């Protein structure tokens with residue numbers, strides 16, 4: 054296994070030290086192979102919003118597994134999860150299930166190109182959209198540029214179809230649409246960017262992006278793989294009152310098993326095969342056991358109780374931070390996403406490029422201490438932490454002391 058891992062950040066390259074082999078999760082806790090217990094604030098990078106091994110989810114998965122792991126046919130869990138997702142993302146009227154967030158983004162992009170008969174994509178520096186070739190493109194040197202490959206193996210042909218603009222920069226946004234608007238198939242953004250710290254955007258930026266995409270006939274895709282179902286039984290689009298054409302989902306909708314989805318209007322989604330000529334397929338797409346985990350998770354979330362608990366935990370976190378006058382970090386928190394920013398000078402960044410090197414170093418130098426004290430945070434200064442409905446106020450207060 055290259056680097057000993059199935060996904061690079063797990064190798065602890067950003068924080069140093071030895072990754073812990075986890076053997077079991079229960080509620081807010083993880084247990085490693087050496088029997089150590091951690092309060093987990095990574096929560097599998099987002100899916101475990103109810104906590105590890107939530108009884109209702111485990112029961113649903115166990116029951117589904119006993120009926121067979123995969124059929125490769127239509128089955129009743131598909132319309133059941135579809136109805137829950139469409140209720141949450143109204144007025145969307147179609148959903149296609151895939152296996153990961155990456156696949157959801159790939160499918161959304163293909164749909165946008167099919168719908169507009171155009172080729173160019175616009176993405177924003179600092180957002181992450183999975184590992185499809187066209188998304189592994191980073192900003193070049195100009196303000197709005199044709200990007201550069203972010204990975205070896207991504208060809209120049211792919212790169213030249215992706216433009217990269219800075220987050221939050223209205224002037225650059227106007228410029229890119231003025232110059233390339235008529236060729237743009239889609240603009241793709243995490244409405245609350247949560248993959249380079251937590252880069253909270255002004256609603257005006259998202260509103261203007263909506264206006265410009267509409268004016269120029271480009272599809273607006275909100276990548277809500279992290280955001281979706283995180284701030285209520287809906288998307289972040291609803292929080293900022295901006296309606297995208299397509300939304301990509303992952304993480305929470307699978308409740309810990311591999312599920313991704315593209316949600317949106319019939320006019321676009323019905324271009325997918327077999328109705329239309331835009332291809333997408335998957336042996337494991339809509340897997341019955343994975344969808345059972347998603348259904349059980351969304352049913353719990355729909356009661357609203359987990360969100361009420363998360364709101365209370367957020368308030369506990371803020372006041373615990375507030376009471377520590379000698380702290381070395383500032384807290385960026387939106388709902389149950391948080392980011393300890395280890396720099397006390399300058400504004401809180403809203404662009405990835407503005408994250409201070411000392412903030413990264415400050416996080417890294419403390420990481421091993423947190424592990425030894427029994428706190429499992431995402432092993433990178435650029436990743437956000439996740440609160441779950443299984444955390445207690447005491448877990449959160451102890452974390453703040455540790456930070």
Ligand SMILES: Cc1ncc(COP(=O)(O)O)c(C=O)c1O
Pocket residue numbers: 098153154155156158181182183184243248276277278279303304313
């Ligand atoms: C916003 C966003 N989009 C897409 C992805 C890719 O999802 P996956 O890892 O399920 O392929 C991620 C993963 O973290 C993400 O945060």
